[in-house]
Amino acid sequence: MRGLLLAAVMLGTVSAAHAADMPDLPILRGSFTDGLTNARPNWQGYYVGGQGDYGKITSKISSTINSDIQSTFVTPGPAYNWQTLAAAQSSTAGYGVFAGYNGQWDDVVLGIEANYIHGGFKSTSSSTGLTFDNTNTVVATTKTSAVVGISDFGSLRMRAGYAWGCFLPYAFFGGGLGSQTVDRYASASPASVQPPTTSATKTKLVYGYSAGAGVDVVLVGGLFARAEYEYQRVTSDIESNIHSVRAGLGYKF
Numbered sequence: 001m002r003g004l005l006l007a008a009v010m011l012g013t014v015s016a017a018h019a020a021d022m023p024d025l026p027i028l029r030g031s032f033t034d035g036l037t038n039a040r041p042n043w044q045g046y047y048v049g050g051q052g053d054y055g056k057i058t059s060k061i062s063s064t065i066n067s068d069i070q071s072t073f074v075t076p077g078p079a080y081n082w083q084t085l086a087a088a089q090s091s092t093a094g095y096g097v098f099a100g101y102n103g104q105w106d107d108v109v110l111g112i113e114a115n116y117i118h119g120g121f122k123s124t125s126s127s128t129g130l131t132f133d134n135t136n137t138v139v140a141t142t143k144t145s146a147v148v149g150i151s152d153f154g155s156l157r158m159r160a161g162y163a164w165g166c167f168l169p170y171a172f173f174g175g176g177l178g179s180q181t182v183d184r185y186a187s188a189s190p191a192s193v194q195p196p197t198t199s200a201t202k203t204k205l206v207y208g209y210s211a212g213a214g215v216d217v218v219l220v221g222g223l224f225a226r227a228e229y230e231y232q233r234v235t236s237d238i239e240s241n242i243h244s245v246r247a248g249l250g251y252k253f
Contacts, residue, residue, distance in 0.1 A: 044104040049250025059148040083127035094119030153178035166218040208234035
């Protein structure tokens with residue numbers, strides 16, 4: 001009996017010593033409540049990505065935008081009834097890239113980002129004028145149109161966000177430069193001089209600013225998805241306003 005008791009004590013001592021040498025894993029404690037890690041997504045660091053957008057552009061056409069073309073049609077001849085152009089509008093899509101850096105302090109994320117869109121945004125406005133004589137007969141017809149395009153726009157943004165699990169909602173504001181092209185066309189019938197139609201194209205570098213909000217979402221590892229809204233205002237001889245929504249895919253290093 002004493003031999004059996006002594007053997008049981010020795011076996012218990014060896015088992016306790018062996019258990020003490022084993023790693024302290026959650027599974028050995030009989031619970032998965034805490035999981036294997038408490039790590040949160042880390043947004044700090046450099047990142048790059050690509051994006052696509054869809055939006056609407058509205059351009060304010062000044063009353064003098066076609067005056068230089070209209071001056072081709074001079075008297076003598078009918079007193080042409082030139083109509084002013086209304087605001088030019090259209091909807092279109094584009095694509096681009098972005099790259100930036102995030103700094104993170106607890107849940108607050110601040111960063112700077114370079115953003116580029118090749119949009120091909122073009123807004124069109126046209127007008128038609130009729131000239132009548134004393135008998136209410138049309139003696140002359142005029143047509144004027146303008147196409148305002150913002151083909152490229154690059155901006156430098158400041159971003160501020162708040163890390164919420166795998167989500168990073170953020171707001172941004174920045175300034176940038178773009179390429180604006182204005183195509184103008186005018187015709188008159190009958191024309192008092194030749195040719196009866198004329199056109200002109202002008203391309204210039206314009207500046208503006210952008211603002212908006214969005215959210216980045218961690219997918220796996222450093223890969224994240226993006227959805228955002230942006231407002232752009234481009235100022236020059238012709239002011240253009242662009243509202244667009246974007247979707248993108250990026251990678252944080």
